[in-house]
Amino acid sequence: MKGIDPMRRAVEETTSTAFLEVQALYHIVNLIGSAVHLDTALASMLKVLHDTLRMERATLALLDETGSQLTIRASYGLSVEEEQRGVYGLNEGIYGQVFSTGSPFVVPDVHSEPLFLNRTGARTRISKATLSFIGVPVILAGVTVGVLSVDRLFGQDISFEEDVRFLTVLATLIAQFLSLNRAIRQDREQLVLENLSLKEKLHGRYHRHQIIGQSKAMQEVYWSIERVAPSLATVLLLGESGTGKELVARAVHDASPRKNEAFIKVNCAALPENLLESELFGHEKGAFTGAAVTRIGRFEQADRGTIFLDEIGELPLLLQAKLLRVLQEQQFERLGSSRTQTVDVRIIAATNVSLERAVALGAFRNDLYYRLNVVPIHLPPLRGRREDIPLLLDHFLRSSNKRNEKNLRMSREFLDFLTDYDWPGNVRELQNLVERLVILATNEVLRVEDLPEYLVRPESGRIPPAMETVVPLAVPSPPPASRKSLRDLEREQVESALIRNGWVQSRAARELGLTQRQMGYRMKKFDLQRPDY
Structure with missing residues (x-):
């Protein structure tokens, strides 16, 4: 424009350029602040250079993982194929010059610069006489890690100082962004490692079957589960009430080839005899009063899967015969039907009473007991x-x-007291107690004085709530006429441990804290022999 002072024009152009640079930096900082993916954010930053500062194309070349060459990590104005061709040695061409010296490099006319390789082939579409190139180092913690470059359409009389200064600032921002991304990646990798470590600890704490416990006794249970699960063998779970037999049954099923099929559970003590048969084997319409429709039983529901028969010792003798047939032939008939049903079912049974003693009392079939007792697991x-x-x-x-x-914690004394307690109701009693204490708690810390009286003062004679419903299958012995001798008490203790452990001497010895040799001596001393039925 005529009449305008050249100095004023220069000031206005400088002001305009500074404004555009600030605007570009504003957009770039926002991109860094909201970045989710590194490469996407870098490409977006380079696009800002084109949109705001009218730079033709921009590239960011970084050291590759080997540290032996520079490769284009992000670009604007290059195709994927052109990016892939952008690979440079550390002392090769202009990229190598900028990287090795750590200083900016300006090419006013790429046509006359022998160091300009044009390896990507992206500049053939623009006259080289009008194309300039600017490259600045990306320096992180004093070490050059890459090169930022742009192309400009410039005349020979244009000064590049402002662009070099701006790109150096941008390279510094990119270096910090790379550092931040690297730190995040390292933190993420650390979290992954910690997660794996926690999983390993949980593997020891919960094992792979989601059962809590890492004691030697529970390790034996886990070993048994692993060994028996892949087979088709019938499993008999032995142990006191509340020891977690259903969890173990579920673990056997989940670790077996049948894990994707049904897992059906039946409590044999929960239903009266006249309903239990229908529950297990189903019934036809009109089979009895109230049988308005045909109903399939639990065995049919468990076809190709697993059925868990809890408290098998409570099964009536008539149904024991039918169960024996299912075990032997995998066949049965519904109530009111003469049609034979065939199923493929794995049976896991559980009991908290001595089936051997039940056989001796005539309350359990001898042949069924041996059919069930293929693989016993003692909990x-x-x-x-x-x-x-x-x-x-x-x-x-x-x-x-x-x-x-709530957010309750345990005191050290509380934990020690409950660890020393004998837990007649086992894990179920422990779970119920904790739930009751949490519900009734008025303080943030559980203490010994918060425990119910039957735990703190067992001589009070009160039966803990968790044990009130436990009824063992055994004929109660008459009360002694006089105090028992120490020999009689010791004999009863040894015999009880043997019965609880299915007459497995090593387990009974471990429960009593004896060696197997000491257990053998006591069995001989008290003339204790496993019943032979």
């Missing part, structure tokens, strides 16, 4: 795995806190 009582009690307490307290929206 230890909680008092036999005291090292697991703190783990169980922690698990139940966390779960109950979450359900009841």
